[in-house]
Amino acid sequence: MNPIRSFLFIPGNRSGWIDKAADCGADAIILDLEDSVPPAQKAESREIVRSKLADLAERKQRNWVRINRSPHLYDFDDMLAVVGPHLEGIAAPKLNGPEDIETLSAMLSEAEYRNAAPVGSTRLLPILETARSMQLAFEVAQHPRVAAITGLSVKNGDVARALGIGWTPEGRESLFLKSRVVMAARAAGKQPIGGLWQQVHDLEGLARAAAADRDLGMSGQLLLHPSNVSIVNRIYSPSAAELAYCRGLIEAVEAAQAAGRASTVYEGEHVDIAHANTARQIIDLARTFEI
Numbered sequence: 707m708n709p710i711r712s713f714l715f716i717p718g719n720r721s722g723w724i725d726k727a728a729d730c731g732a733d734a735i736i737l738d739l740e741d742s743v744p745p746a747q748k749a750e751s752r753e754i755v756r757s758k759l760a761d762l763a764e765r766k767q768r769n770w771v772r773i774n775r776s777p778h779l780y781d782f783d784d785m786l787a788v789v790g791p792h793l794e795g796i797a798a799p800k801l802n803g804p805e806d807i808e809t810l811s812a813m814l815s816e817a818e819y820r821n822a823a824p825v826g827s828t829r830l831l832p833i834l835e836t837a838r839s840m841q842l843a844f845e846v847a848q849h850p851r852v853a854a855i856t857g858l859s860v861k862n863g864d865v866a867r868a869l870g871i872g873w874t875p876e877g878r879e880s881l882f883l884k885s886r887v888v889m890a891a892r893a894a895g896k897q898p899i900g901g902l903w904q905q906v907h908d909l910e911g912l913a914r915a916a917a918a919d920r921d922l923g924m925s926g927q928l929l930l931h932p933s934n935v936s937i938v939n940r941i942y943s944p945s946a947a948e949l950a951y952c953r954g955l956i957e958a959v960e961a962a963q964a965a966g967r968a969s970t971v972y973e974g975e976h977v978d979i980a981h982a983n984t985a986r987q988i989i990d991l992a993r994t995f996e997i
Contacts, residue, residue, distance in 0.1 A: 707794075707829060707853040709994055710734045711926040711942035712935050713770070713899060717742040718751035724758045727767060730932040731939065734768040736797050736831075739784050740775075748774065756787040763792035770831060772797035780810050782817070789817040795829035795853060800864065803838050804845040811851050829853040831899070835864035840883055843890035854897035856928060857887030860904055875911055877918060888923035901928035909937060916941045944992045952985035 714732035716723050718739045727735045737755045773784035818825045830851045834840050847855045858865045859880035861873035871879045891898035900919035903912045916938050927938045955972050959982040962970035969978035
């Protein structure tokens with residue numbers, strides 16, 4: 707799956723907001739049928755979301771949907787309504803562990819078959835909100851359908867309740883969780899996704915939090931407000947200065963190799979082949995975002 711810097715949640719009951727979603731600049735949107743939709747509007751929201759997917763896809767928007775789950779099972783009616791050629795994946799909330807992924811994958815296979823979609827084509831974004839799912843992050847990430855896993859830090863949210871933790875703007879209480887998610891995702895070859903910044907109008911705080919998550923190894927963020935998209939896209943994209951540094955470093959290492967050495971000093975730092983490989987990876991990432 708191509709990298710995603712910004713996953714923007716859009717409530718499934720807000721038809722006008724959904725119509726504007728493709729103009730927000732997010733790499734992907736998550737049309738939400740779960741926590742942002744009142745219980746009495748669940749069925750209506752499902753139909754709204756189903757009716758919008760084709761138009762959004764025609765406008766080159768990458769579409770995901772967060773479905774509902776009961777204490778025991780994910781909502782098959784949600785899946786049946788949205789699975790198809792205009793949907794990239796399902797965001798799966800309140801995961802208990804890898805066995806939920808197996809069950810969800812089987813249900814998706816049935817929905818794909820009924821909707822004449824290629825079986826196995828719908829990707830998964832497990833949202834790790836229970837203590838057990840966080841403990842088993844690697845086992846969750848290993849499933850072939852899983853494209854990314856999340857490491858959330860929300861004030862008074864599901865993760866905070868599950869772990870009994872508080873909240874600080876610096877995110878000290880979530881460092882272990884997020885690092886665990888990064889390691890599990892990278893080991894499984896999947897994307898680690900951070901967030902969730904709920905102080906949506908504190909853009910400076912968002913920028914600090916997103917930069918800290920990127921430094922931890924996250925590749926993108928879940929977002930709640932369109933104003934947050936451009937900030938997160940910028941932070942998770944290599945800057946012009948970073949790219950110039952990388953190109954210069956590669957040239958310096960290649961010049962050293964041509965002279966029979968594997969290392970050199972570049973801008974005051976000792977660098978070698980490993981640093982050049984990292985620089986090439988950053989340049990490749992920039993190309994995926996057409997930077």
